Amino acid sequence: MENRKETRILRVDPAHPESAVIEAAAEVIKRGGTVAFPTETVYGLGADALDAKAVSEIFDAKGRPRGNPLIVHIASLAQGRGLVAHWPPAAELLARKFWPGPLTLILPRASIVPDEVTAGLPNVALRFPAHPVALALIEAGGTPIAAPSANLSGHPSPTCSAHVLADLAGKVDLILDGGPTEVGLESTILDLSRPRPVLLRPGGVSREALEAVLEKEIQLYPAVLQGVSGKNKEETGVAPSPGTRFKHYAPAARVVMVTGTPEQQADKIINYLAEHPGVRVGVLTTVENSSFYQAKGAAPAHLETLGSRRSPEEIANRLFSALRKCDEMGVDVILVETIPVAGIGLAVMNRLSRAAENHAL
Ligand code: AMP
Ligand code: MG
Numbered sequence: 001m002e003n004r005k006e007t008r009i010l011r012v013d014p015a016h017p018e019s020a021v022i023e024a025a026a027e028v029i030k031r032g033g034t035v036a037f038p039t040e041t042v043y044g045l046g047a048d049a050l051d052a053k054a055v056s057e058i059f060d061a062k063g064r065p066r067g068n069p070l071i072v073h074i075a076s077l078a079q080g081r082g083l084v085a086h087w088p089p090a091a092e093l094l095a096r097k098f099w100p101g102p103l104t105l106i107l108p109r110a111s112i113v114p115d116e117v118t119a120g121l122p123n124v125a126l127r128f129p130a131h132p133v134a135l136a137l138i139e140a141g142g143t144p145i146a147a148p149s150a151n152l153s154g155h156p157s158p159t160c161s162a163h164v165l166a167d168l169a170g171k172v173d174l175i176l177d178g179g180p181t182e183v184g185l186e187s188t189i190l191d192l193s194r195p196r197p198v199l200l201r202p203g204g205v206s207r208e209a210l211e212a213v214l215e216k217e218i219q220l221y222p223a224v225l226q227g228v229s230g231k232n233k234e235e236t237g238v239a240p241s242p243g244t245r246f247k248h249y250a251p252a253a254r255v256v257m258v259t260g261t262p263e264q265q266a267d268k269i270i271n272y273l274a275e276h277p278g279v280r281v282g283v284l285t286t287v288e289n290s291s292f293y294q295a296k297g298a299a300p301a302h303l304e305t306l307g308s309r310r311s312p313e314e315i316a317n318r319l320f321s322a323l324r325k326c327d328e329m330g331v332d333v334i335l336v337e338t339i340p341v342a343g344i345g346l347a348v349m350n351r352l353s354r355a356a357e358n359h360a361l
Contacts, residue, residue, distance in 0.1 A: 004170040009161065014038060014178035017136045021176065026140035028173045029054075034061055036150040036164045037137055038178035039073075039129040041102045041186050041204055042157040042320070043164050044147030045172060046073065046137070049083075052114040055146050059116075061171040064153040069119040070146040071104050071127050071187070075138035080126050083144060085110050090192050090214060097213050100130035102183055102204025106191040117146050123193045133178045149186060150175075156249050156320040156355070159184050163324060184317035185347050190218070199224065202347040224350050225341070248354045251323040253282065255334045255356040262309065265337045266292045268361050272335060273298045282326035282334040286315070289337060302329040306337075312345040319348060323355065335361065 012021045025035045029047065032054040036045050045061060047054035049072045059066055074080045077095055081087050085108040094105060109124035118124050129135065138145050149157035152167040161177035168175075188203035190210060197214065199207055200221045211218050258265045266289045273281055280301040283293065287308040293300065304322045307314025326334045336352055339345045 005173055007165075007169050007172055007175060009165070009175045009177055012038075012133055012176045012178045014131070014133060017133045017178075019136075022133070022136045022140045025137050025174055025176055026142075029137070029141035029143065029145065032057075033173035034058060035137065036158075036161075036168065036172055036175040037133055037147075038161075038176065038181055039131045039134045039147075040181060041129075041183045042159055042181050043150040043161065044073065044129075044134070044145075045150035045164075045168065046145040046147035048141065049073075049117055049144040049146035050112060050114065051143075052116045055114060055116045058146065058148065061168055062148065062151070062153045064148065066116075067119050068148075068153075069121055069125060070117050070148050071125040071189075072113070072117060073134060073138055073145045073147050074126060074128050075135045077128070079138075079144060080128065083110050083113055083124055083126060084108060088192055090197060093213055094190070094192075094210065095128070098205050098209075099128035100135065101128070102130070102187040103127065103210075104187045104189045104201075104203075106189065106193050106200070108193055123191075125189065127187055131178075133176060137176075154248060154250055156251060156323045157186060159317070159321050163321070166324075182317070183313075184320060185344070185351060188347070191221075202344075202350050204344070204347070206343045207346060208343065224346070225353055249320070249323070249351045250355045250357075251327045251334065253326055253331050253334045255323070255336060255352070255359065257338050257352055257356045257358075257360045258335050259338055259360050262286070262289055262337070265289065269293070269300075269335050269337075270296050270298050272361060273300060276333075279333055280329075280331045282329060282331035284319075284322050284326075284334060284336040286337050286339070300335075301331050302326055309339060312339055312343055312348060315339060316344050316348050319351060 104127040106123050113124045150164045158164045160180045183204040188205040189201040191198045198219045282302040283300040290305045306318045
């Protein structure tokens with residue numbers, strides 16, 4: 001992958017995207033190029049989902065394993081129905097309730113979807129994003145857009161254009177800068193291709209909200225809270241989901257989850273700092289615990305407050321940029337306070353356990 005590209009950056013109004021900017025980006029998509037663009041979850045790196053060569057550029061730019069399939073972004077239900085072999089009642093129900101929005105549905109694919117997109121799987125992942133820039137780009141491009149997160153494979157997902165630039169400068173054709181993203185974590189992925197729905201990845205739409213609409217319990221894919229799972233079908237009873245096999249969301253520094261009650265977490269962090277004077281430690285804390293460290297005279301190399309325990313949405317929104325910030329500060333270890341796995345807290349803890357590869361204190 002030696003052909004460095006000239007990466008253009010264009011500012012775009014996130015609420016009312018300028019048509020000239022969208023047209024320029026759509027031109028890149030139409031001629032088989034790659035465009036990073038904001039969605040309500042994180043920035044995506046898009047290419048024409050029906051053009052196998054364009055899609056392969058996404059894998060090259062990210063250094064993404066070809067066995068890890070891509071989510072296809074659509075701008076209407078009709079466009080989505082054209083990409084599947086079967087549209088079950090559950091998909092209709094969920095699409096009507098949560099689309100546009102941070103929910104991805106796995107469905108049997110139509111033959112029009114290239115193997116490169118689905119990694120040869122018989123299913124396709126569909127998402128109808130709720131971001132004016134993403135929607136305008138899909139419409140102007142006149143084609144569904146395959147888009148994983150716009151980061152180097154394995155890195156935390158980008159929540160602003162500076163993160164995209166840091167990872168992908170010289171590797172993509174265009175970056176649309178529409179400011180910071182709203183949710184800050186990727187979409188929820190629900191597999192509807194199996195006899196019963198399985199939550200493959202928690203995200204912007206909570207498991208509880210999905211269960212309320214489907215009026216049944218949704219099975220959690222076993223690896224959701226197990227970090228990178230080496231388990232296979234025989235061990236878990238559920239066929240593996242491709243993305244769970246790969247290291248993900250990880251900054252360069254080692255990430256450690258800090259468990260226990262909020263008070264116990266603070267005590268563990270204070271003790272760790274006292275016992276490791278030579279280690280540059282980053283601490284990602286919550287509002288409730290943040291003053292504790294200063295009060296105890298603890299001085300981590302970098303301290304960042306993610307948000308209040310009463311607002312896990314805020315914590316979700318800041319997590320990835322805080323992990324990147326710790327790398328910028330050159331820390332060796334990042335200690336992260338943990339939160340309950342309710343609502344979007346499940347998505348936060350999923351990303352953390354993956355980033356930490358289950359290292360816990
Ligand atoms: P990312 O693009 O990095 O947000 O990752 C998308 C994830 O969606 C992948 O890692 C897979 O786990 C999942 N995914 C995409 N397409 C499929 C599919 N056809 N079947 C199962 N999982 C999929
Ligand atoms: Mg990703």
